[in-house]
Amino acid sequence: xxxxxxxxxxxxxxxxxxxxxxxxxxxxxxxxxxxxxxxxxxxxxxxxxxxxxxxxxxxxxxxxxxxxxxxxxxxxxxxxxxxxxxxxxxxxxxxxxxxxxxxxxxxxxxxxxxxxxxxxxxxxxxxxxxxxxxxx
Amino acid sequence: xxxxxxxxxxxxxxxxxxxxxxxxxxxxxxxxxxxxxxxxxxxxxxxxxxxxxxxxxxxxxxxxxxxxxxxxxxxxxxxxxxxxxxxxxxxxxxxxxxxxxxxxxxxxxxxxxxxxxxxxxxxxxxxxxxxxxxxxxxxxxxxxxxxxxxxxxxxxxxxxxxxxxxxxxxxxxxxxxxxxx
Numbered sequence: 001x002x003x004x005x006x007x008x009x010x011x012x013x014x015x016x017x018x019x020x021x022x023x024x025x026x027x028x029x030x031x032x033x034x035x036x037x038x039x040x041x042x043x044x045x046x047x048x049x050x051x052x053x054x055x056x057x058x059x060x061x062x063x064x065x066x067x068x069x070x071x072x073x074x075x076x077x078x079x080x081x082x083x084x085x086x087x088x089x090x091x092x093x094x095x096x097x098x099x100x101x102x103x104x105x106x107x108x109x110x111x112x113x114x115x116x117x118x119x120x121x122x123x124x125x126x127x128x129x130x131x132x133x134x135x136x
Numbered sequence: 137x138x139x140x141x142x143x144x145x146x147x148x149x150x151x152x153x154x155x156x157x158x159x160x161x162x163x164x165x166x167x168x169x170x171x172x173x174x175x176x177x178x179x180x181x182x183x184x185x186x187x188x189x190x191x192x193x194x195x196x197x198x199x200x201x202x203x204x205x206x207x208x209x210x211x212x213x214x215x216x217x218x219x220x221x222x223x224x225x226x227x228x229x230x231x232x233x234x235x236x237x238x239x240x241x242x243x244x245x246x247x248x249x250x251x252x253x254x255x256x257x258x259x260x261x262x263x264x265x266x267x268x269x270x271x272x273x274x275x276x277x278x279x280x281x282x283x284x285x286x287x288x289x290x291x292x293x294x295x296x297x298x299x300x301x302x303x304x305x306x307x308x309x310x311x312x313x314x315x316x317x
Contacts, residue, residue: 027207061200061214061221076161076180079203094160094181096201121200122224124183126160128201 028119031101031133033063035117041068041093041127045086048123059120065135066093067115070108080105082116082132091125095132104134154316155188157240157276162311164197170302175209177202184311186276191235193250195228195309217291218257226256228263245270250280256289276313283307 037059044066048055068084071092075081080102084093095116097105108114118132162182168175179202184195199220204210214220230252232238238248251264265282286293286303293301 023206023208025207027210056224060224074161077163077178079178079180081161081180092160096181119200121181121198124160124181124196124198124225125158125185126181126183128181128198130201130203 027098028131029100030063030098030117030119030131033117035063035065037062038065038067038115041066041084041086044093044127045088045091048127049088049091052123056122060122062120063117064120064129065115065117066095066129067113068093070110070112070114072110073105073108082108082114082134083126084114084116086127091123091127093127093129095129097132097134101133108134155240156316157186157188157313158316159184159311159313162195162197162309164202165308166202167306167308168302168304169306171299173300175204175301177204177210177213179203182309182311184313185316186232186240186313188235188238188240191232191238193228193230193232193252195311197226199224199226217286217293223256223258226254228252228254230263240269240271240276243271243273254284256284257291259289261288274312275315278311278313279309281306281308 044059044064047058066084068086070082071085072083073080074083080097080099082095082097082105084095086093095118115135116129116132117135118129121128121130160183161180162184164179164182166177179197181201182195182197184193186193199218200214202210202213204213230250233249233251238246246269248267248269249264250267251262253260254263263282263284265280267278267280270277270279284305284307286301286305293303
């Protein structure tokens with residue numbers, strides 16, 4: 001009887017520990033994850049502009065690597081956003097950066113060509129990429 | 137020579153009459169307050185256009201762009217509740233009521249009422265909300281707070297977590313609009 005009691009207690013403790021770890025698990029770290037697709041910001045915009053539904057099946061909620069020229073670096077509500085040109089007058093590719101790797105951006109300025117890895121969230125006017133990290 | 141002048145003048149006149157205002161970095165915060173837990177998500181890439189020639193206003197957010205403190209919450213929000221791969225956006229299409237008496241040309245503070253169709257999780261519902269507007273040298277700034285019900289948009293909250301997630305969600309939306317040239 002005592003043995004069963006101990007087993008149950010240990011099982012419960014393990015379950016609580018796992019639950020705690022899961023609840024507090026860290027955000028996806030794209031620095032260490034591989035991208036499924038690599039393409040230019042212009043190409044990304046082209047695909048979205050031509051057929052948004054098709055672009056979503058290709059890129060939505062997927063880790064992608066985008067290269068392009070920096071138009072602007074801005075801060076909105078504590079989020080650092082790197083804006084890339086994509087060949088359109090009205091639209092850009094906006095990469096919301098992972099705040100854990102912000103210091104990688106200290107030497108980046110508008111006009112530079114960069115490669116960003118992030119999770120594609122889709123397109124409104126701009127194409128938005130989240131949890132982004134600077135690759136080069 | 138005269139033709140060029142006429143065309144140029146028309147183009148200038150038209151652009152002076154352009155009444156579109158837009159933002160691509162609007163902020164949407166949502167808050168769920170329940171006995172067991174407070175949940176907050178922030179989206180800072182909301183897109184919106186207001187056309188003062190027609191009074192129409194459109195506002196959209198990408199669901200995957202909401203950030204939560206807890207990664208697990210962000211995952212559940214996207215995969216289980218909002219199904220963001222199926223429904224990547226939440227969109228509002230509506231109008232400013234009595235827009236002809238509203239002006240964004242003068243510096244000032246006032247409140248407008250916006251009503252129209254909100255689409256969340258693929259479900260459409262008419263809503264109306266007051267929006268506080270501040271017009272200054274930097275542009276047109278909007279601020280609004282209203283609530284939505286998960287049940288109105290077919291967002292199912294399992295009974296197991298009904299004390300952790302409230303059916304009533306508080307939304308706070310702020311946007312700084314620039315005139316579209």
